[in-house]
Amino acid sequence: MGDYEIPEELRYSREDEWTKSEDGRVTIGVTDYAQQQLGDVVFVELPEVGRSLEKGEPFGVIESVKTVADLYAPLSGEVLEINEALVEAPESVNDDCYGEGWMVVISIADPADQSELLDRAGYLQHIKDRADQDQ
Amino acid sequence: MSQLQRTPLHAAHVALGARMVAFAGFDMPVQYSSIKEEHAAVREGTGLFDVSHMGQIHFTGPGSVETVERLLTCKVASLEPGRVRYGLLCNEEGGIVDDVTVYRAADEQLMLCVNAANVEKDYRWCVRHSPEGAEVRNRSAETALLALQGATSAATLGALGATAVAELKRFRFVEAELVGSPALISRTGYTGSDGFEVYLPSGAAVALWEALCAAGARPCGLGARDTLRLEAALPLYGQELDDTTSPLEAGLDRFVKLDAGGFLGCEAIRARREAGHSRQLVGFQMVGRGIGRAGYPISRDGRAVGVVTSGAPSPTLGNSIGLGYVPPALAALGERLDIVIRGRAVEARVAETPFV
Structure with a gap:
């Protein structure tokens, strides 16, 4: 298994997104594990501002040279902001997935949803379990 | 698995x-x-x-040149020792069994380098179409x-x-x-x-x-x-080419000795040309944002007209390129095509190949 940077202060979905919650606003991106698995990211498609997301629904697409992957909403909520810079610079997802590579900011409908997200240890275990299943 | x-x-x-x-x-x-x-x-x-992973099939001994000449769409007898040619193995329906390179090491010593996915199929095909007693070996x-x-x-x-x-x-x-x-x-x-x-x-x-x-x-x-x-717009077997593709639809005319004839599939390839092809392989460049990938439909004025066989962002050009089959009437350079990406038609244009 590779080496992944998984920050302690973030919370994670089982679909390899990170979330960062501040005053009811949640920023979402993909994890270091996800960007390493994808390889060179060349295209990102994000939802429109104002769209309502249902937890678990696909809300965008991320494409590397070889693959197309859906982005799944880790929480329900309304899209407040999208990272327009990714249109011109999708490589930010590889270079700085927790910073300039952020995808969207949403306002969450139900703060209790967050309790289902994984912490760092839980997410690392999830990566490991999934890798073991693939063996 | x-x-x-x-x-x-x-x-x-x-x-x-x-x-x-x-x-x-x-x-x-x-x-x-x-x-x-x-x-x-x-x-x-x-x-x-x-x-x-690619395969190597060797032909040695008297009659090797005639055998391979009959198997391949390219000329073999005129190939001098020390030279390589690209050619196709075709079936009797004029479809492509594989695309290969043929090496002539000596007068009666030839090697085919074949695609990994087709090694067994090609070897069986070569043996089946070689005279009894011919020395054909799979040395992959x-x-x-x-x-x-x-x-x-x-x-x-x-x-x-x-x-x-x-x-x-x-x-x-x-x-x-x-x-x-x-x-x-x-x-x-x-x-x-x-x-x-x-x-x-x-x-x-x-x-x-x-x-x-x-x-x-x-x-x-x-x-x-x-x-x-x-x-480089080089075809990949399994994507641009398969057992049903005529080499002419795939734009590989110059690797087919159609005038000389005498190879497997020759009559069928001629007949299909006479009847008129319904599709032709073209290169395209995306104009709109998106990557037209293998399997995506190609449309024109909202009507499905073809399918993408390969597509990817071009690291050299910076935009997305691809290959796909369309009706010959839509194959001219600059022709507008739409690639249907996740249900949305995105503009592309028929482009010159090779792309770089």
């Missing part, structure tokens, strides 16, 4: 941290670090590919194949003592000694850049791989191989 086969370099790929994928029944490296960087290494420097398992590709590949190979290869012309080959092993070196490749393909006994593959890496070649995976061949 059945057990994947491994090339003699499998352990070397894993040690380098390559991401491995199943391809044509082999566990192969798709990338080591970055497809874009590996792609650039070939366009600007030297990249090294393990393509030992005992043969390793390394592709050294890129602008500076001649110098890289020269650093191993094979200085004569700098003078070698395209589509010619020499037999030489490399890392203490006999090797066949051809100036050929599948990237659109200068380069060499080196055939050698499986047991010598690791030594040659390590020596070439030490000489500055960068390991490259199948991911970069695919973007490189796509920029």
Whole structure:
């Protein structure tokens, strides 16, 4: 298994997104594990501002040279902001997935949803379990 | 899942941290670090590919030339020893069994290099269409194949003592000694850049791989191989070509001796040409944002007209390119096509190939 940077202060979905919650606003991106698995990211498609997301629904697409992957909403909520810079610079997802590579900011409908997200240890275990299943 | 086969370099790929994928029944490296960087290494420097999964079928002895002449769409008798040609094996319906390169080592000694996915099929096909007693051997398992590709590949190979290869012309080959092993070196490749393909006994593959890496070649995976061949608009069997494709639909006319005839599939290919083809392979560049990938529909004025066979972002051009089949009436350069990406029609234009 590779080496992944998984920050302690973030919370994670089982679909390899990170979330960062501040005053009811949640920023979402993909994890270091996800960007390493994808390889060179060349295209990102994000939802429109104002769209309502249902937890678990696909809300965008991320494409590397070889693959197309859906982005799944880790929480329900309304899209407040999208990272327009990714249109011109999708490589930010590889270079700085927790910073300039952020995808969207949403306002969450139900703060209790967050309790289902994984912490760092839980997410690392999830990566490991999934890798073991693939063996 | 059945057990994947491994090339003699499998352990070397894993040690380098390559991401491995199943391809044509082999566990192969798709990338080591970055497809874009590996792609650039070939366009600007030297990249090294393990393509030992590919197959080699040898024909030796009296009658070999006539046998292969009948099997292949390209001319074989006129091929001088030391030269290589690209050609196709076709079935009686004029469809493509495989696309191959043929090497003539001596008067009655020929080798076909065939696609990994087709080795068994090709071998059976070759045996079936060879006269009784002909010597046809599948030597794929005992043969390793390394592709050294890129602008500076001649110098890289020269650093191993094979200085004569700098003078070698395209589509010619020499037999030489490399890392203490006999090797066949051809100036050929599948990237659109200068380069060499080196055939050698499986047991010598690791030594040659390590020596070439030490000489500055960068390991490259199948991911970069695919973007490189796509920029060069070289077809990939299973995507642009299959058992139903006529070579003429795929734009491979110049590799088909249609006038001379006398090869398997010739009559059917002529008949299909007379009847008129319903589709033609074209290159396209995306105008709108998006990547038109293999399997995506091609439409025009809202009507489905074809399908994408290969598509990817071009690391050299910076925008997305692809190949696909459309009706001949829509195949002219600059013609507007729409690629249907996740249900949305995105503008593309028929573009000149090769793309770079």
